Amino acid sequence: METKILRLLLIVLAGGVVAAAGVLHLLSLESAADWPEYAHLRVPTYLGVVAGFLPVLVGIGLLLRFLRLVDAGEAFSAPTLRVFRQVKLLIAGVAAYYLLGLVAFNVAFGQGQPGVFLAWLGLETAILLLLGGFALLERLFRAAHALREDVELTV
Numbered sequence: 001m002e003t004k005i006l007r008l009l010l011i012v013l014a015g016g017v018v019a020a021a022g023v024l025h026l027l028s029l030e031s032a033a034d035w036p037e038y039a040h041l042r043v044p045t046y047l048g049v050v051a052g053f054l055p056v057l058v059g060i061g062l063l064l065r066f067l068r069l070v071d072a073g074e075a076f077s078a079p080t081l082r083v084f085r086q087v088k089l090l091i092a093g094v095a096a097y098y099l100l101g102l103v104a105f106n107v108a109f110g111q112g113q114p115g116v117f118l119a120w121l122g123l124e125t126a127i128l129l130l131l132g133g134f135a136l137l138e139r140l141f142r143a144a145h146a147l148r149e150d151v152e153l154t155v
Helices: 004-034 036-071 078-109 114-154
Strands: none
Touching (some): 036 078
């Protein structure tokens, strides 16, 4: 179990995400009391944010599966490539979700806030860089998997 510390950190991160969902519910109640004109948007906004947490939890689950494969000595195998492909699809889905979220926010509040747009642009850029990084990592692991298969066939 050489990945024990990383597993622990991922589990703590998942616990933090779940705790953040609870704290956001309390904050949404407080915001609804402070801005009653937007109180009707509290539940859809909260559910949209919680739906944004779900890909994080799924990503943590995929990374835990990858660590399990590493511990089993199968880091350069077909199941690892499937995990990386799933992570890439998850990241692409998150990028599309946040694009949809920006459009929904502008429609719901009827105003184009430059600060919100810049925050979205930074988040979207980070997500796309992460997507590129995982695409590169998948390509490297695919090449290592092919080399591993060649070595196993020659021995």
